[in-house]
Amino acid sequence: MAAHGIANRVAVIGSSCTAFGDLWDTGIEDLAVDAALQACESAGVELSDVDAFWFGSTNSAQSGLDLSRALKLDNKPVTRVANFCVTGSDVFRNAAYAVAAGAYDTVMAIGVEKLKDSGYAGLVDDEPPNDGTLSGLTPPARFSLLVPAYCERYGVGADTMREALTHIARKNHANGALNGRAQFRRPVSAEQVNGAPAVAGQLGVLDCSGMSDGAAAAVLVRADSGLARNREALYVKGMSFVAGPGTGPRDPGYDYVSLPEVAASAREAYRQAGIRDPRSELLLAEVHDCFTPTELVLMEDLNLSRRGEAWRDVLAGVFDLAGELPVNPDGGLKSFGHPVGASGLRMLFECWLQLRGEAPAERRITNTERGAALVHNLGGAPGELMSFVSVLGTSR
Amino acid sequence: MSGLVVTSYGSYLPGNRVSRAEMSATLGRGPLSGQRTAAGHDEDSITMAVEALRAARGAAVAEPALLAYVTSSPVYLERSNSSIIHAALDLPARVLAHDAIGTAQTTVAMLRHALRAGEPAAVVAADVRGGLPGSEFEWFGCDAAAAVTLAPEGTAPAMARHLGGATTTLPVGDTWMSAGEGVPRSWDGRFAAHALTPGAIDLAEEVLTRYGDPARVRFVVSAGNRRVRADVIRQGRKRGWTYLGGVIDDLGYAGAADPLLVMAAAFDVLPPASRLLVLTVADGASAHLWEIDEGIESRSARSLSAQADRRHPLAYSAYLRWRGDLAEDPPRRPEPDRVSAPAALRNRRWKYALMGAECDRCRARNVPAQRICGHCRQPARMRPVPLQDTPGTIRSWTVDHLAYSTGDKVIAAVVDLDGGGRLSCEVADTHGERLAAGRRVIPTFRRVSTRDGLHNYFWKVCPLRGEVK
Structure with a gap:
């Protein structure tokens, strides 16, 4: 019994991402077509060359037909994936496995989300019929539970914690300001972050990711195929996805100080990829900063900071664009925006740009000794979580 | 004599108090004093009945064969409200639970029926008392619930035994609430006093004389009309009877719950061997005489006066909002889903109990x-x-400004229960208290949400006050 991984068996030969934001004039069909055609262009293939599709959308689609109708696919397999906020990465994972299994030569992973047509603030869950005893808390409230618990465990004062969270918000907004595709392209001051309207617990509006519309896609082939050899491909070096038992809200054993599912998936992905010290080996990390305390805790669960010290590293600028290991150089969910089903593939897109030296100069990370990047994407909430980690590299 | 005795009783008063001065001043009316008791935004005549029965059940030994629930503010007219109360108490399916929609006389009648039926029984009454803004019903209404349990003599220590009683019926019509209208209205109070007081006093005298020495007896009065209530107390005193005043005098009228509430207030303070006349005046009168027994020594510490002392100010504007009398712009969030009836039935022991x-x-x-x-x-x-009676300790908590709420912002906590297990749920009745990890809490039955006229009941926790370490 083991997860064997598919290291060096799958190559990403094209990646795309639309602009994210309040796209009032753009529908789901437009988003799907734009992301799909741009991914094909990036990969140097025609849409008709793609043998199968994995299509992620949590709130904007019902089936594979939503994609096949938009792209006018002629009898191609389309699998619709919906797995909360980790949908985009689960799309990628299943597409990669199909290639690794030899079932198809060329596949597309595509995530499309149209959240702004609902008229609601924040993300809206569509729960199956139930007995009415489930928590009605919103995602920011559920993630805000991390803050008091973390402070208490590590003796971090409320003001210091606030500074660290504000630093994360400011960093990701500063990065997003350099990204033409981002939803929010303005730097924010500490005063703006600290004075933002309250959302949940100690989180204000500027501690939360932006709900947005958008789409992203990737084209995958076998690593030993001619298509991969002929292009500057990225290779899947390690990939892990786990769903926890969901006992956190019911079991006093869970402490709301870490995300154990993330730690488990990171360990496995690093093992497959042969990463021993991620902080010194990775060029960048794209992580699931749905809320500022999430990014803080993730630094520890992804083994980028020691336990109890992420707040210190954050304040020291370790994860800034010019820091030792840039985290979310594209602005992250925080300022790039979070079109749920697309986010995992948006993270991949930034790795695609950065590892291949194609990121815009103003936020390009240059370090020729580091040829790997990390994508971390999660779904659920502390205590009942799914976590995805992949490591992508430029060489086989 | 049926052989049934009172084996326990309980009362429930919500913690919110609305200043009568603020209520009257808002409408430019004259000065008033005191405060009225108001149900929380997540409380209703079902949840309050559950809390009163939980208080009563602390001392009860036998399971009832019958659960009679009285209210004039029913949550449902079709679908048994009492089946939800029955489920919250995890009573066996064989226990007959039924609603009795009506006000004070109905409560007295249900008690009388239960006494005569001779089987172990629980009688609970609860009301949310509204009234048009600016009315005495609003100012002097009291949201409350009270319950008694009855069991055959000898099966459990007796707290009180019924000596006897009598009833008159008279179509006075001094107060009325049309079915569907939801607010009571009244005739001139002087007419009510004229029509009701003499008959009530005569009835009381008859019962007192029939069952012994009136000098041994204390009397309490339940009457919806304030003038009638004052009049009956005055006339009783004139005859040399001793009125048992106290916390109940300042609470206001609790509708269907009122007869049991005044009885509970008296049971809270009377010693064994004393006698109590409960005089209910509404559409006639009922006079019932009780003798307190040794079992009263094991009454709950949660007395009515202890609950009345918990005074958490609630702004009149919030009171109006919570009752739907002041509509506000809803948040840009979807309404909660309708509860699935099959899922609720399958999971009833978890959901309700x-x-x-x-x-x-x-x-x-x-x-x-x-x-x-x-x-x-x-x-x-x-x-x-x-x-449901297990306290716990808050591990982490939050305020959700975005979530849908029936009242103000949703406050939620992760609660580690004494003896193991964890609840992640809403926190009720914080009354502005800033929570912290380590705060002790206890479960409380609440109405969580409503959709399509279907109410979702589940448990929250509320701060545990006055815990003995």
Whole structure:
């Protein structure tokens, strides 16, 4: 019994991402077509060359037909994936496995989300019929539970914690300001972050990711195929996805100080990829900063900071664009925006740009000794979580 | 004599108090003093009845064969309200639970029927008392619930025994609430006093004389009309009877719950061997004489006066909002989903009674029962563990400004229960208290949400006050 991984068996030969934001004039069909055609262009293939599709959308689609109708696919397999906020990465994972299994030569992973047509603030869950005893808390409230618990465990004062969270918000907004595709392209001051309207617990509006519309896609082939050899491909070096038992809200054993599912998936992905010290080996990390305390805790669960010290590293600028290991150089969910089903593939897109030296100069990370990047994407909430980690590299 | 005795009783007063001065000043009316008791935004005549019965059940020994529930503010007219109360108390299916929609006389009648039926019974009455803004019904209404349990003599210590009583019926019509209108209205109070007081006093005298020495007796009065109530007390005193005043005099009228509430207030303070006349005046009168027994010594510490002392100010504007009398712009969030009736029925012991479970393999507490134990991860048979009276400690907490709420912002906590298991749920009745990890809390039955006229009941926790370490 083991997860064997598919290291060096799958190559990403094209990646795309639309602009994210309040796209009032753009529908789901437009988003799907734009992301799909741009991914094909990036990969140097025609849409008709793609043998199968994995299509992620949590709130904007019902089936594979939503994609096949938009792209006018002629009898191609389309699998619709919906797995909360980790949908985009689960799309990628299943597409990669199909290639690794030899079932198809060329596949597309595509995530499309149209959240702004609902008229609601924040993300809206569509729960199956139930007995009415489930928590009605919103995602920011559920993630805000991390803050008091973390402070208490590590003796971090409320003001210091606030500074660290504000630093994360400011960093990701500063990065997003350099990204033409981002939803929010303005730097924010500490005063703006600290004075933002309250959302949940100690989180204000500027501690939360932006709900947005958008789409992203990737084209995958076998690593030993001619298509991969002929292009500057990225290779899947390690990939892990786990769903926890969901006992956190019911079991006093869970402490709301870490995300154990993330730690488990990171360990496995690093093992497959042969990463021993991620902080010194990775060029960048794209992580699931749905809320500022999430990014803080993730630094520890992804083994980028020691336990109890992420707040210190954050304040020291370790994860800034010019820091030792840039985290979310594209602005992250925080300022790039979070079109749920697309986010995992948006993270991949930034790795695609950065590892291949194609990121815009103003936020390009240059370090020729580091040829790997990390994508971390999660779904659920502390205590009942799914976590995805992949490591992508430029060489086989 | 049926052979039934009172084996326990309980009362429930919500913690919110609205200043009568603020209520009257808002409409430019004259000055008033005192405060009225108001149900929380997540409370209604069902949840309050559950809380009163939980208080009563603390001392009760026998399961009732009958649960009679009286209210004039029913949550449902079709669908038994009492079936929800029955489920919250985790009573066996064979217990007959039924609603009696009506006000004070109905409560007295249900008590009388239960006494005559001769089977163990619980009688509970609860009301949310509204009234048009600016009316005495609003100012001097009281949201409350009260309950008594009855059991055959000898099966449990007797707190009180019924000596006898009598009733008159008269179509006075001094107060009325049209079905569907939801607010009471009244005739001139002087007419009510004229029509009701003499008959009530005569009836009381008849009962007192028939069952012994009036000088031994204390009397209490339940009357919806303030003038009638004052008049009856005055006339009684004139005849040399001793009125048992106290906390009840300042509370206001609790509708269907009022006769049991005044009785509970008296039971709270009377010593064994004393006698109590409960005089209910509405559409006639009822006079019932009780003798307090030794079992009263084991009454609950949660007296009515202890509850009345908990005064948490509630702004009149919030009171109006919570009752739907002041409509506000809703948040840009979807309304909560409608509860699935099949799912609620399947999970009734968890949903309504907060029944947890213990794994038969590793003894870990699971909240609620699971097919696979959350601790040992093995398929398990789970033994039910009641949790509704289990206190817990807040591990982490938050305020959700975005979530849909029936009142103000949703406050939620992760609560580690004494003896194991965890609840992640809303916190009720914080009354502005800033919570902290370590705060002690206790479960409370609440109305969580409403959709399409279907109400969702579940448990929250509320701060545990006055815990003895």
